[in-house]
Structures are given as structure tokens and as C-alpha cells.
Amino acid sequence: MIRHIVLVKFKSDTSEQTIQNLFDRLAGLREQLPGMRDFDASLSLSPEGLEQGFKYGICVDFVDEAARDAYLALPDHKALGAELVGLAEGGINGLVVFDLKLG
Template structure:
């Protein structure tokens, strides 16, 4: 049945967009993203890390020029990631590098 197919494909897409301070280098951002990608590889139920700088031809990022996406199999898997000490440390680095701290970060979690 169609609902079984949908249920089998169900996941949470975690989207994080950041406005970085002008003095935050692309190398620093890439290093944070590489550590996040490595963390995702360690966790079951987390996969598909993709991150980087926007290359949108629309150019309506409104300052959110960098972002990343991670897919989770369940809300419990997202919770495990959110509570992981490495995530907390990397999240603190993102906040420190973002314009206005936490105000320079957007997080969306989409069910699909």
C-alpha cells in the first residue's frame, strides 16, 4: 500500500543555515563541517551530511551563505545527535562564529 511505502521512506531532514562573522575563514567553516560529517559517520540513524557555501543564482540568502543538511531515520536519532558531546562542542563553535551568536543560525527539521 502507498502508506507503507511512505512510512519506509520516512526521515527527518535537519537543515542548519548560518550567517558567519566576516572574520570567520572558509577554512574554519570547512573544518567545522568536516568534523560534523565525521560525527554523522559514527552515529547509526544519521546519514547524508552535505554542507558548504551557497552558490544560488538567485542570491537571496539574506546573509545565510553557508549551511548543512543531515538526514535522520527518526526523532530519537536526531536527539542522540543533538545530545552528543561532539555535537555540543561543534555547535558552540558555530555559535561563536555566527553573527549575533545563536541569532545568526537557523535550524529547520522537516519530516518527509
Template sequence: MILHCVFVRFKAALQHADKQAIYDAIAALKNVIPGILDLKYGPNVSPEGLNGGFLDGFVVTFENPEVRDAYLVHPEHLVVGERIVASADGGLSGLMVFDLAV
């Protein structure tokens, strides 16, 4: 399995409803890309203060690396990805992506 972890510094002006709409769009990908096993999202709740300014994030669990790779180039993912980048403070610099093989 692959845990696809994405951490976001959303623009300060982004409303909660807009964040939720992005997360809903990500969750909807599960219905069009076979092999997505799970999705979790939300704000950082760690008390450690080591988040580097990344206050929100999501984790997509993929069956295997091939499913993750299909997700990355899927046209609907690309649309959602553009929306995330546009909503992130600094565009791509407002994102951190980290994949784990588990």
C-alpha cells in the same frame, strides 16, 4: 527520515579553512552517532537573493526523529554546536535551523 537544515551567517573574518574544519567536525559525528544517513554542506548558490544573509549551510539526513533527538544532546554534537555558534555572526542569531520530515 528527517532533514536537519542549518543555515549560517559566519563571521566575515572566518577563514575558509576554519569553515571547512567545522564541516569536517560535523561530518565526523556520522562515525559516532548511528542513524546519520548523509551530510551535505557548502555555500549558498541560489541566484534568487532570498537567503536573508545566510551564506553557508549544511543538511544532515537522519534515519528518524529519535536519531535526530539523540544527535541534539550528544556531547560531541554539543561541542561542535558551540563552535558553530562562536563562529556565527551574532552567535545564535547568526543561525537558522529548520527540520523537515520526509
């Protein structure tokens, strides 16, 4: 299984409603991909305070790398990814993406 992790620094004027709407639409991509297992996104709850401005995180679990690659190639994912970059502080520099192999 692959866990796709995205950390986001949203622009300060981005509303909670805008963020939640984007997260909901990203979660909805599950309908197009049977290999997309779980989707979670939220504000950081860490008491350590080490987020370095990356206050939101997204985790998406895929059954394998092929399912992750299919997700990345989806036109709807590309459009939502572009929207995410547009809402991030500094554009692409306001994101960190990291994929882990689980198990």
C-alpha cells in the same frame, strides 16, 4: 526520515579553512551515530540572492526523530554547536535551524 537544516551567517573574518574544518568535524559525527545517514554543507549556490546573509547551509538526514535526538544530545555535537554559534554573526542570531519530515 528527518532532514535537519542549519543556515549560517559566519562572521566576516571567519576563514574558509575554519568553516571547512568545522563542517568536516560535524560530518565525522556520523561515526558515532548509525542513524545519521547523510551530511552535506556548502556555500549557497542559489542564483536568486535571497540568502539574507545566510551564505552557508548544512543538511543532515536522520533515519528518524530518535536518531536526530541522539545527535542533538551527543557531547561532541554540543561542543561543535557551541563553536558554530561562536563563529556566527550575532551568535545564536546568526543561525536558523529547521527540521523537515521527509516522505
